Amino acid sequence: MAANRTFSIIKPDATRRNITGAVTKMLEEAGLRVVASKRIHMSREQAEEFYGVHRERPFFNDLVTFMISGPVVVQVLEGENAVQRNRDIMGATNPANADVGTIRKELAESIEANSVHGSDSDENAATEIAFFFKPEEIVG
Ligand code: IDP
Ligand code: MG
Numbered sequence: 001m002a003a004n005r006t007f008s009i010i011k012p013d014a015t016r017r018n019i020t021g022a023v024t025k026m027l028e029e030a031g032l033r034v035v036a037s038k039r040i041h042m043s044r045e046q047a048e049e050f051y052g053v054h055r056e057r058p059f060f061n062d063l064v065t066f067m068i069s070g071p072v073v074v075q076v077l078e079g080e081n082a083v084q085r086n087r088d089i090m091g092a093t094n095p096a097n098a099d100v101g102t103i104r105k106e107l108a109e110s111i112e113a114n115s116v117h118g119s120d121s122d123e124n125a126a127t128e129i130a131f132f133f134k135p136e137e138i139v140g
Contacts, residue, residue: 004078004079004080004081004082004083004122004125005035005076005077005078005082005125005126005129005138006032006076006077006082006083006085006086006118006119006125007074007075007076007077007117007118007119007124007125007128007129007132008027008074008075008076008077008086008116008117008118008119009067009072009073009074009075009116009117010023010024010072010073010075010115010116011066011067011072011113011114011115011116011117012066012067012068012069012070012071012072012113013066013108013109013113013114013115014073014107014115014116015039015070015071015072015073016070019107019115020039020073022107023103023107023115023116024075026089026103026106026107027075027077027086027089027103030079030085030086030088030089031079031080031085032077032078032079032082032085032086032089033077033078033079033140034075034076034077035076035077035078035138035139035140036075036076036129036133036137036138036139037073037074037075037076038073038074038132038133038137039071039072039073040071040072040073040074040132041068041070041071041072042067042068042072043068044064044068047064047067047068048064049131050067050128050131051063051064051067059112062112063112066112066113074132074133076129076133076138078140082125083118083119083120083121083122083125086118086119087118087120088102089102089103090102090103090104090116090118091103091104091105091108092104093111093114094111094114095108095109095110095111095114096111103115103116104116
């Protein structure tokens with residue numbers, strides 16, 4: 001499959017522990033290239049809109065509160081089969097179930113504070129990239 005893009009967030013548990021470099025190193029070693037990156041502090045409205053698909057889930061309010069509890073690093077990642085490649089290096093949502101060598105197994109704190117977000121489809125990747133980045137901010 002041709003090189004394509006996905007969207008990543010390094011979550012507040014990782015910025016708090018000053019391990020954004022460690023996370024990015026694992027992404028790069030997995031064959032992904034950071035073609036856009038910025039550190040932001042999301043507003044509640046932004047986080048609620050971003051995670052809108054989860055609005056009915058029981059953990060929604062806690063998730064939003066966690067995601068605005070500190071800064072995050074939003075990134076566009078490029079690589080062959082980028083969406084799946086990123087999901088593979090992220091590992092399972094719950095770090096207790098994640099494979100050894102994945103970001104969540106090695107670095108995450110809990111099922112909520114699990115260090116990284118990654119798009120789950122090419123369609124959602126395009127939507128999520130456009131939510132945070134202007135085209136000219138992405139430099140491949
Ligand atoms: P994903 O991040 O692996 O795609 P999703 O099901 O899309 O997982 O959930 C989004 C985020 O919501 C997770 O990354 C995690 O931070 C949080 N989350 C998911 N399930 C739970 C839960 O059961 N309790 C608390 N937080 C959860
Ligand atoms: Mg998800």
